[in-house]
Amino acid sequence: MKLFKNIVYVIEETADQLSAVKRAVSLAENNEASLTVIDVIPPVPDDYRAEKTTHHIKALESLIEPYRNRLEIKTDVLMGAGFLEIIREVLRNSHDLLIKPAENPDFMKRLFGSNDMHLLRKCPCPVWIMKPPEKPKYDRILAAVDFDPLIPEEGNQALNLKILESAGSLALTDGASLHLAHAWEAYAEAAMRVSSDISNASIVAHTEKQYLLHQKGLYKLGETLRGLIGNDAYERLSPRFHLPKGPPKKTIAALAAELQVDLVVMGTVARTGISGFIIGNTAEIILDQLSCSVLAVKPPGFTTPVKLGE
Numbered sequence: 353m354k355l356f357k358n359i360v361y362v363i364e365e366t367a368d369q370l371s372a373v374k375r376a377v378s379l380a381e382n383n384e385a386s387l388t389v390i391d392v393i394p395p396v397p398d399d400y401r402a403e404k405t406t407h408h409i410k411a412l413e414s415l416i417e418p419y420r421n422r423l424e425i426k427t428d429v430l431m432g433a434g435f436l437e438i439i440r441e442v443l444r445n446s447h448d449l450l451i452k453p454a455e456n457p458d459f460m461k462r463l464f465g466s467n468d469m470h471l472l473r474k475c476p477c478p479v480w481i482m483k484p485p486e487k488p489k490y491d492r493i494l495a496a497v498d499f500d501p502l503i504p505e506e507g508n509q510a511l512n513l514k515i516l517e518s519a520g521s522l523a524l525t526d527g528a529s530l531h532l533a534h535a536w537e538a539y540a541e542a543a544m545r546v547s548s549d550i551s552n553a554s555i556v557a558h559t560e561k562q563y564l565l566h567q568k569g570l571y572k573l574g575e576t577l578r579g580l581i582g583n584d585a586y587e588r589l590s591p592r593f594h595l596p597k598g599p600p601k602k603t604i605a606a607l608a609a610e611l612q613v614d615l616v617v618m619g620t621v622a623r624t625g626i627s628g629f630i631i632g633n634t635a636e637i638i639l640d641q642l643s644c645s646v647l648a649v650k651p652p653g654f655t656t657p658v659k660l661g662e
Contacts, residue, residue, distance in 0.1 A: 353521040353581060354383045360447040362438055363391040367453035368484035369415060375486045376451045377419045382525050388426040388445065389416055392437045405429050435470035439658040442477055451480045454645075472620055472639060476656040478518065478649045486645065489526040490614035495519035496533050496604050496638075497573055498619065501565040511619040511651040516577045518647055519617040523589055524581065528614070530591040532574060533607055535600035536566035567595055601634045605641035617647045 361376040363369065373389070380387040391408050412427040419425060430437040442450060455468050471479050497512045516532075523530040538559040544550045570593055578586040594611075596603035608616050620635045639646060 353517070353524065354385075355518060355521050356380075356383045356385045356449040358445065358447050359383075359385050359387050359449045359451060360438075360441060360445070361387065361389045362450065362452040363389070363412070363415075364453040364455060366455060368486075369453065371486040371488075372451070372453045372482045372484055373415060373419075375482065375488065377416075377422060377425075378488070379449075379451070381423060385449075386426070387423060388428065388441075388447070390428045390430060390438070390441055392430045392432065392434050395431050401431070405431070434467045435474070436658060438467075438471060439475050439656055440660055442475060443656070443658070443660050448477050449480060450475055450477055451482065453482050453484050453486070469636070469639075472648050473636075474656050474658055476650065476654060478514075478647060480645070480647045482645045483643070487614055490522070490528045491526075492531065492611055492613040493519050493523045493526075493528045493615045493617065494531045494533055494608050494611060494613040496535075496600070496616060496618040497570070498534065498600065499569050499573070501569040502539070511649065512573060513576065513580070514649045514651075515617050515619055516573060517580050518649060519615075520577050520581045520585075520589065520591075522615065522617070522647075523591075524585055530589045531594055531611055531613065532570060532577075532591050533594040533596065533604060534566060534570045534573075535596050535598060535603040536563065537597065537599065538562035563595070563597075567593075570595060599634070601637040601641075604638050608642060608644060613644055615645045615647060616642055617649070620648045620650060 356379070359376065359380050361373065376387060389412055391412055393404065393408055396404050408429045409427060412429070416425045416427065430441060438450065441447070450471065452468070452471065455466070468481055472481070495515050497515055499509065499512060519530060522528070539562055541555065541559055544555050544558065574591060574593065577591065594607060596607050604616070604618070618635065618638065620639070639648065
């Protein structure tokens with residue numbers, strides 16, 4: 353399954369480039385996609401612009417030289433504010449995947465720096481933030497999906513499909529184990545527990561019923577994945593299902609750490625398809641807790657607030 357056609361890789365000078373570039377090249381090969389490697393540098397006076405640009409172009413060419421015999425790789429050096437120029441590059445050239453090593457991944461165990469979070473909030477295409485050193489192949493991939501079982505046809509379903517498709521394809525390519533996770537909470541359980549009129553047995557029965565609804569919804573998404581990748585591929589993957597109880601902002605990152613996953617695939621806008629909606633608070637909290645690589649996708653209809661003409 354080929355997911356991407358036009359990939360852009362962004363240099364991060366504070367991180368290990370070699371393993372991340374190698375991974376980007378392999379991904380482009382597997383998808384038969386074009387690959388562009390760019391660097392973004394701060395503005396400099398006109399007198400030094402040509403010299404500065406030439407220096408960075410030479411560094412880019414040296415970085416990709418080992419892969420020249422494998423595929424054609426374009427390079428470019430942009431000048432300006434980091435995330436703005438990166439998003440404008442995506443808009444100008446219709447890239448369908450942005451790859452970038454994480455900024456300062458060891459700083460207080462926070463994976464994402466300012467440019468990273470801006471990209472996750474505002475970039476119109478999927479953003480793959482890699483934690484260096486990047487593994488050539490992943491062993492475990494976690495797809496975090498979100499839905500309300502009481503609203504079967506909610507707008508978030510289209511986002512779940514994109515998450516499943518991406519995670520399934522990458523797991524098949526890498527030979528990785530695939531984990532599907534959905535954090536759930538029993539509707540009105542907290543209110544029931546503070547009421548003196550409701551017995552504990554009733555609360556337990558209500559919670560169990562809610563659990564079964566969420567379980568059914570997650571298994572249904574598993575069958576959706578089977579339809580996306582085919583029965584043979586699905587049986588080969590044999591995905592594992594996880595239903596951690598509690599709010600996603602507390603359970604998803606904890607589950608990723610417990611499973612020691614290499615990549616979390618998740619949406620950056622929860623339960624909404626509003627055009628132009630910036631990253632949801634829950635998603636941002638989860639992303640800030642992760643200590644592994646992440647592939648973040650937007651729902652259909654998302655539009656970036658960044659404009660080319662600005």
